[in-house]
Amino acid sequence: MSKEPHDPTHDEPHDPPHDEHHDPLHERLKAYEGRPAAVGGTGKDPVNEAMIRHWCEAMGDTSPAYRGPDPVAPPTMLQAWTMGGLSGHTDRSGAYDELSALLDAAGYTSVVATDCEQEYLRPLRPGDAITFDAVIESVSPRKSTKLGTGHFVTTRMDIRAGGELAGTHRFRILKYTPAARPEQREKTAPQAPQAADRPRRPRPVVNRDNAGFWDGVAEHRLLVQRCADCATLRFPWLPGCNACGSRRWDTVEASGEGTVYSYVVMHHPAFPAFDPPYAVGLVELAEGVRMISNIVGVPYDKVRIGMPVRLEFLKVDEELELPVFRAGGED
Structure with missing residues (x-):
């Protein structure tokens, strides 16, 4: 399982002061849960070594698993094989567009990606033909965040190789009405500026995999991970070595x-x-x-x-x- 949070709202979303159980819009939005967003989609290209090489060069990933006589594709490329490029796909369902139009009409015209989750069930290899289906999995009640008020929409894509389920990709967006900027708030409610109201830089996401890096920053030390088995240095911090796969590591300053x-x-x-x-x-x-x-x-x-x-x-x-x-x- 790979979970990659990317939440530019910075605060946990919370409910605005209204009775969401009697929200007619949300009832209309929930009717889209379970409806297909794409049916019988086909990857424009089979899994191929050229794209694997480009991906690894861009990521700086030198793992031998992605090279040689019997390579596999990096698992995080899962969604890449389904992308339609500039010309798009013709097999997309109209349900997602209808849902988006409904939110637009309600004033939720801005959109931001918040996070994605991937689950890998089998490796992808050059020559695999990719097919996929996508479904609108959930639409949240109205939520308020730093960015504004709106609804979180989650889609799930099931990705197959040669007809066999290879992985799933969940993607979540926030369709929202932007919050008033500080200068707009001042016009409607003039008051002396408070230090707490000054814009703050976004907070870094600190988790069990990178906490040691931020502990070093607090001590004015820039720590780089080093594999305890093959001594390969790596940055950013990862739970395992991308050269030999070892999970043992120490650090160098x-x-x-x-x-x-x-x-x-x-x-x-x-x-x-x-x-x-x-x-x-x-x-x-x-x-x-x-x-x-x-x-x-x-x-x-x-x-x-x-x-x-x-x-x-x-x-x-x-x-x-x-x-x-x-x-x-x-x-």
Whole structure:
């Protein structure tokens, strides 16, 4: 099972003050539960070594399981084999579009992906022909989050290889009406600004797999995992070695020296806690692993590939400190 939370709402959703048991809209939305979102879908290409290679190069995954005379596809590619590309699929059901239109008409016109779950039942190998069916699994009652108020919609896709169930993919979105921005709230209810109302940077997701990394950050140490069996370094933190599969590991402390391997400049979407444009870099550490963080110390348009950088820790607020990289020789 692979569960990859990605919740930009930051707070656990909660119910707004209304009686959801007598919500006519939700009753209409629940009628879509169990209806198909795609029927008899067919992957545009069979599982193939070229796409496996591209995926592994993009992810930096060098596992021998994905190469050689009898490779398998990385499990996390499960959804990739079902994607329709720019031209889309023609076998999509109208139920999902109807549900989306109903939410749009009710004012829930914004959408954000919140999380996905995958379950793997058998490995996929080059030559496997992919088919799939998708169903609208659930529509939540109206919920309020940091982003706004709306409904969570979950779809489940059953993915088959040669007719045999290979895995399932659950995908959840929030269709919502955006919450009023701070400046809009001030217009309707003028009051002195409070420190608690200032926008905060999103909180990192800390779990049992990466808690040690954040413990190191709290001590101003950048810790990199090292396999206890083959000594391969890995970042970000993972529960097992992607070189030999071992679950035993220890850590080494990075020197903090690195270079910009690649970067992007963020212009939008605007988020209250950030001030675009700003540079986000993929930094190659002296130890050989790469990590993503902000590049500071130079204007965003002066960041260059190959630029030397050095680790420092940025105190974002009273609760949050983050590792960032300052361009060498620039202040």
